[in-house]
Amino acid sequence: MRRGYLADSEAGPTLLWIVRNTDGRSAPMSHWSDELLAWWDDVRVWMAFGIAPLAVPVIMSIDAGFGGAPQSAIAVIAIFSLMLSYFGTLLFGLPLYLLLRVYKLTEFWLAPVAGFVAGFVLMYLASSWLGLPLMSVAGPSGAAVGALLWLIARPDRQAQAAQAVADEKSPELNPTTPVSRP
Secondary structure: OEEEEEEEEOOEEEEEEEEEOOOOOEEEEOOHHHHHHHHHHHHHHHHHHHHHHHHHHHHHHHHHHHOOOOHHHHHHHHHHHHHHHHHHHHHHHHHHHHHHHHOOOOOOOHHHHHHHHHHHHHHHHHHHHOOOOOOOOHHHHHHHHHHHHHHHHOHHHHHHHHHHHHHHHOHHHOOOOOOOOO
16 A cells, blocks of 8 residues: 655655555655556556457458458457457466466566467367358467567566565575574
8 A cells, every 4th residue: 555645854845655565564665666666566467468459459450451351341350359359368368377477487488379379279269169260360469469468567577576575574495595593
């Protein structure tokens, strides 16, 4: 929980932000950039899952436009691909993201590969169940979603931050942290 308050200092009243840590202690943040980074870390994953699937309708529309489709068909393709992209992201992307984070597999190259496979599988299921034509750009669209999701969410930084917090809480469990004993 963040709160701002005015504090008197030698330079006069200043606005300080207080961040409540998980253990209940307060830590002052004197720079607005620290506050912005803390806010961004809180919403980063949600924004990634909201923004990244928007790449699919863009790619599908461009592909259909270069294929010579009329504008009404391009609009229908964009709407259906938008719905399918969010459905696929929730059905395949979210579980894959959580699974890869649990196993600490947060390298960049895994995101486009997993996105490619998820996009191809989703388009195959959509073509067999709904009778939609199999689009040749389904795999690359999924790879673009996976790459964008990784670039926005940055699970590698979250894993590093979680490891730093774990090291701080229990230094005796971490063999790389020097522990001073009396």
